Amino acid sequence: EAQLVESGGGLVQPGGSLRLSCAASGFTFSECAMSWVRQAPGKGLEWVSAIDSGGGRIYYAESVKGRFTISRDNAKNTVYLQLNSLKPEDTAMYYCAAGMFTGFCRRDPDDYNYWGQGTQVTVSS
Numbered sequence: 001e002a003q004l005v006e007s008g009g010g011l012v013q014p015g016g017s018l019r020l021s022c023a024a025s026g027f028t029f030s031e032c033a034m035s036w037v038r039q040a041p042g043k044g045l046e047w048v049s050a051i052d053s054g055g056g057r058i059y060y061a062e063s064v065k066g067r068f069t070i071s072r073d074n075a076k077n078t079v080y081l082q083l084n085s086l087k088p089e090d091t092a093m094y095y096c097a098a099g100m101f102t103g104f105c106r107r108d109p110d111d112y113n114y115w116g117q118g119t120q121v122t123v124s125s
Helices: none
Strands: 003-007 009-013 020-026 034-040 045-051 058-059 068-073 080-085 092-099 119-123
Touching: 003 092, 020 034, 020 092, 020 119, 034 068, 034 080, 045 068, 045 080, 058 068, 080 092
Parallel strands: 009 119
Antiparallel strands: 003 020, 020 080, 034 045, 034 092, 045 058, 068 080, 092 119
């Protein structure tokens, strides 16, 4: 059974850091583009970051550029998102998604083959 499991979320003060992980199983992770997508309460999905299957192309939303870093380890079937200099507006449920498509940062949820259950990030003093 294909599965994505996120971890690493939590409560952090403004300016703090977290490292999110997304572990994949049951499918060929190394052939998938990976995205981190977040959803704040009452808002729609926001594509935060994406990385292609080989790690050579990376996308960041303007709202997180310079603060977040995406990476992947295909040997461990895991994608990471390092969150630094966190702000209250970063509070959201963070999901990882895997897509077996050309390109690497599609923003239609239906284009993705697998989604994780999400990990909550709360930034508050």
